[in-house]
Amino acid sequence: MNFDISEEQQLLQQSVERFVNENYDLATRRKLVDSPQGYSDDNWSQMAELGWLALSFDESDGGFGGNQIDTMIVMEQFGRGLVVEPYFANIVLGGGIMKRSSNLELKTSLLPGIITGDVRLTLAHAEEQSRFDLDDVVTTAREDGDHYVLNGKKSMVPNAATATHVIVSARTGGGQQDKDGIALLLIDSGDLDGNHFPTVDGGRASELSLDNVRVPAERIIGDFNLLATAAHDAVLALSAEALGCMEVLYKSTVDYTQEREQFDHPLSDFQVVQHRMVDMFMEYEQCKSLLYRATLEAVQDAPTAVRTSHALKHLIGKSASFIGENAVQLHGGMGMTEELAIGHYFKRLLVIESQFGNTDYHLTQFAA
Amino acid sequence: MEIDLSPEDFEFRQEVRDFLKENTAKPGADYSQWRMDYFKKAAAKGGWDVPKWPVEFGGPGWSPTQHYIWDQETVTASLPWDMPFGIGMLAPILMNYGSKEQIDRFLPDIRERNVNWCQGYSEPGAGSDLASLKTKAVLSDDGTHYTVTGTKVWTTMAHMADWMFCLTRTDDTGIKQEGITFLLIPMKQDGIEVTPIITLGGAHSVNMVHITEVKVPVENRIGEEGKGWTYAKGLLQHERTGLAGISRSIVALENLKRQAQSVTRGNRTLMDDPAFRSKVAELEIDLLAVEFTELRSLAAAASGDDPGPESSILKLKGTEIQQRIQKLTVEAGGIYSAAWGVPVGHKFARSGMQGYLGGRANTIYGGASEVQKDVIAKNVLGLKRS
Numbered sequence: 001m002n003f004d005i006s007e008e009q010q011l012l013q014q015s016v017e018r019f020v021n022e023n024y025d026l027a028t029r030r031k032l033v034d035s036p037q038g039y040s041d042d043n044w045s046q047m048a049e050l051g052w053l054a055l056s057f058d059e060s061d062g063g064f065g066g067n068q069i070d071t072m073i074v075m076e077q078f079g080r081g082l083v084v085e086p087y088f089a090n091i092v093l094g095g096g097i098m099k100r101s102s103n104l105e106l107k108t109s110l111l112p113g114i115i116t117g118d119v120r121l122t123l124a125h126a127e128e129q130s131r132f133d134l135d136d137v138v139t140t141a142r143e144d145g146d147h148y149v150l151n152g153k154k155s156m157v158p159n160a161a162t163a164t165h166v167i168v169s170a171r172t173g174g175g176q177q178d179k180d181g182i183a184l185l186l187i188d189s190g191d192l193d194g195n196h197f198p199t200v201d202g203g204r205a206s207e208l209s210l211d212n213v214r215v216p217a218e219r220i221i222g223d224f225n226l227l228a229t230a231a232h233d234a235v236l237a238l239s240a241e242a243l244g245c246m247e248v249l250y251k252s253t254v255d256y257t258q259e260r261e262q263f264d265h266p267l268s269d270f271q272v273v274q275h276r277m278v279d280m281f282m283e284y285e286q287c288k289s290l291l292y293r294a295t296l297e298a299v300q301d302a303p304t305a306v307r308t309s310h311a312l313k314h315l316i317g318k319s320a321s322f323i324g325e326n327a328v329q330l331h332g333g334m335g336m337t338e339e340l341a342i343g344h345y346f347k348r349l350l351v352i353e354s355q356f357g358n359t360d361y362h363l364t365q366f367a368a
Numbered sequence: 369m370e371i372d373l374s375p376e377d378f379e380f381r382q383e384v385r386d387f388l389k390e391n392t393a394k395p396g397a398d399y400s401q402w403r404m405d406y407f408k409k410a411a412a413k414g415g416w417d418v419p420k421w422p423v424e425f426g427g428p429g430w431s432p433t434q435h436y437i438w439d440q441e442t443v444t445a446s447l448p449w450d451m452p453f454g455i456g457m458l459a460p461i462l463m464n465y466g467s468k469e470q471i472d473r474f475l476p477d478i479r480e481r482n483v484n485w486c487q488g489y490s491e492p493g494a495g496s497d498l499a500s501l502k503t504k505a506v507l508s509d510d511g512t513h514y515t516v517t518g519t520k521v522w523t524t525m526a527h528m529a530d531w532m533f534c535l536t537r538t539d540d541t542g543i544k545q546e547g548i549t550f551l552l553i554p555m556k557q558d559g560i561e562v563t564p565i566i567t568l569g570g571a572h573s574v575n576m577v578h579i580t581e582v583k584v585p586v587e588n589r590i591g592e593e594g595k596g597w598t599y600a601k602g603l604l605q606h607e608r609t610g611l612a613g614i615s616r617s618i619v620a621l622e623n624l625k626r627q628a629q630s631v632t633r634g635n636r637t638l639m640d641d642p643a644f645r646s647k648v649a650e651l652e653i654d655l656l657a658v659e660f661t662e663l664r665s666l667a668a669a670a671s672g673d674d675p676g677p678e679s680s681i682l683k684l685k686g687t688e689i690q691q692r693i694q695k696l697t698v699e700a701g702g703i704y705s706a707a708w709g710v711p712v713g714h715k716f717a718r719s720g721m722q723g724y725l726g727g728r729a730n731t732i733y734g735g736a737s738e739v740q741k742d743v744i745a746k747n748v749l750g751l752k753r754s
């Protein structure tokens with residue numbers, strides 16, 4: 001039994017931690033969030049230079065041959081810093097899909113650019129009627145000679161405004177909720193109409209309309225299974241990010257309640273406050289255990305891996321609510337302000353809760 | 369025990385409905401004109417502009433049932449904007465502890481909504497432990513005025529207020545509940561500086577208020593010097609029962625059901641989802657109970673008894689229910705709840721997230737829940753702490 005990460009992974013962790021400490025104080029982050037693009041090109045280039053964009057790609061593709069554990073390490077630290085650069089959309093979602101694509105020509109043409117950060121991808125899977133079901137797709141891809149013609153609407157696509165390409169799920173056949181007949185296609189973002197807007201956690205998202213968009217047949221990346229695998233990775237990565245947020249929240253609350261005095265005592269003297277924080281800590285530790293378990297199972301391609309990832313996202317959602325709400329509560333009025341970091345972590349957790357299936361959704365999947 | 373409405377109650381309800389219908393803002397009407405007209409017409413009904421005020425100060429003298437009917441009927445009506453600070457908080461203090469001159473001077477403007485008030489209690493160092501407040505008020509040698517210096521924080525609507533009712537410290541030699549003095553301070557003057565505080569939903573409603581050597585005439589002191597804590601405590605009780613918002617939650621839950629029905633999942637709706645449905649049902653059950661808790665407390669108050677144990681749990685249960693409804697609204701909004709400041713996807717998602725974030729304060733202001741429970745443990749259960 002060994003829960004230690006390798007020496008290389010420790011170095012990675014330290015390097016991401018250092019990056020976050022040096023570049024991500026709240027004021028700097030606020031500037032990024034308020035800027036037109038919503039993140040920093042410099043940070044993005046730095047991430048490429050440090051090799052983080054290459055981590056999860058095979059060595060034969062120019063990457064470092066890492067796995068979900070490496071991604072977990074990066075995302076957890078990003079969660080601690082509330083990093084806004086589009087690593088999740090580009091590398092976890094876009095990169096994760098492209099590296100597994102059987103369309104080798106497309107894959108070899110894109111991966112080098114993804115690794116340098118010049119090609120920026122995102123995934124457009126959600127639709128208004130689908131809620132969290134990946135297989136509920138009404139966007140159509142009609143075959144027309146050596147092209148497909150796409151029509152439909154995609155919702156809450158992360159970082160689409162700054163993406164060079166968008167991976168879209170669309171129906172080439174089958175009924176609205178059939179897994180068969182779903183294709184993933186690569187579209188130049190210039191071919192899409194987008195309504196771009198900020199999200200409550202300081203991120204960016206878009207509503208995309210596809211109006212007779214013509215896509216060459218050689219731009220088909222894969223089928224539903226590829227989408228499902230990407231969603232599995234997404235759940236692991238988002239959960240790692242959430243864990244980073246929760247750690248900051250419970251630790252800041254423990255610190256704050258020792259500093260803040262009311263009734264001639266630090267708040268931390270009150271037993272109900274102590275027990276609440278013990279509960280926050282326990283939830284955090286339980287999430288960490290399940291994150292490790294789900295991540296290892298994914299790396300080993302265990303038969304239970306998907307089911308465990310449902311358990312994980314459920315627990316993460318529940319604990320994120322508990323820890324987030326109580327961090328605000330125990331900070332009192334201060335917790336309600338934009339000025340303190342607490343609220344920003346809380347808002348990021350709220351969004352993670354709804355990304356790739358919310359707490360109820362994953363419980364239902366787990367119990368099914 | 370009797371819970372059915374009497375024929376007179378039904379008549380009253382119809383009268384309320386007719387009144388609210390007649391006085392809804394007409395499309396295109398000037399808002400502030402309509403607002404003023406509304407309160408005039410409500411006053412002409414015999415105190416309907418100040419339903420909670422006692423008869424001797426112009427209130428309608430309703431029975432608990434009539435109050436209940438009014439609350440129910442008014443949640444769904446679009447009444448003009450009104451703040452609780454003057455009408456609901458300061459007015460009862462003036463009535464109980466103000467001088468005749470003060471009542472004549474301040475009450476009419478409060479009633480006619482001519483003047484906006486804000487509540488200057490909390491300070492950076494005095495939140496839950498309000499009695500440790502430090503804003504200093506020093507009486508002049510000739511006894512004509514106080515000079516006030518200090519900082520108030522979280523002051524809701526201070527940026528729109530004409531006056532603040534303010535707790536100040538006039539004596540710090542004894543126990544901290546003593547030596548607190550209740551002063552009324554005009555806001556629009558030198559020495560008062562209001563700085564906005566932006567809260568989680570991006571809204572500006574609370575402020576920091578710096579008070580620097582502001583002179584306040586002794587005529588603006590309520591009651592005796594050093595007795596402000598006693599006056600304020602009575603008022604906090606008023607504030608708390610008003611914060612439960614049970615009728616509003618009943619309506620909010622109905623809205624939530626409708627919203628969830630508009631969210632499709634394949635060929636069904638979110639209301640068909642067993643997990644979501646059970647959470648809605650649990651809320652409904654709690655509301656069935658707490659609605660009667662509120663009625664029991666109204667009845668106790670009407671019979672002249674002290675507000676019983678029922679009233680102490682109203683704020684706690686009421687705010688907990690509000691927050692659960694807000695949370696479920698965010699859940700119903702799904703991925704769209706993350707969109708910020710733009711209408712995307714489900715129509716209710718935008719205000720749902722704002723409501724949820726802002727609503728986190730409901731268990732903090734007016735006595736944080738943990739502190740409320742301390743009060744119940746001590747005053748209702750009679751428990752002591754070592």
Ligand SMILES: Cc1cc2nc3c(=O)[nH]c(=O)nc-3n(C[C@H](O)[C@H](O)[C@H](O)COP(=O)(O)OP(=O)(O)OC[C@H]3O[C@@H](n4cnc5c(N)ncnc54)[C@H](O)[C@@H]3O)c2cc1C
Nearest residue numbers: 270329330332333487489490495496522524729733736738
């Ligand atoms: C939106 C908003 C509007 C407000 N409007 C006004 C206003 O108009 N006028 C005004 O005067 N004030 C106002 N307030 C202030 C409000 O009354 C205080 O925030 C509240 O009293 C809590 O004080 P605090 O924020 O200093 O928190 P603290 O007292 O520092 O407490 C922080 C947390 O610690 C815990 N805690 C505190 N004491 C205990 C204890 N003894 N045992 C166990 N746990 C404890 C609670 O969880 C509490 O939430 C407003 C606050 C908010 C958030």
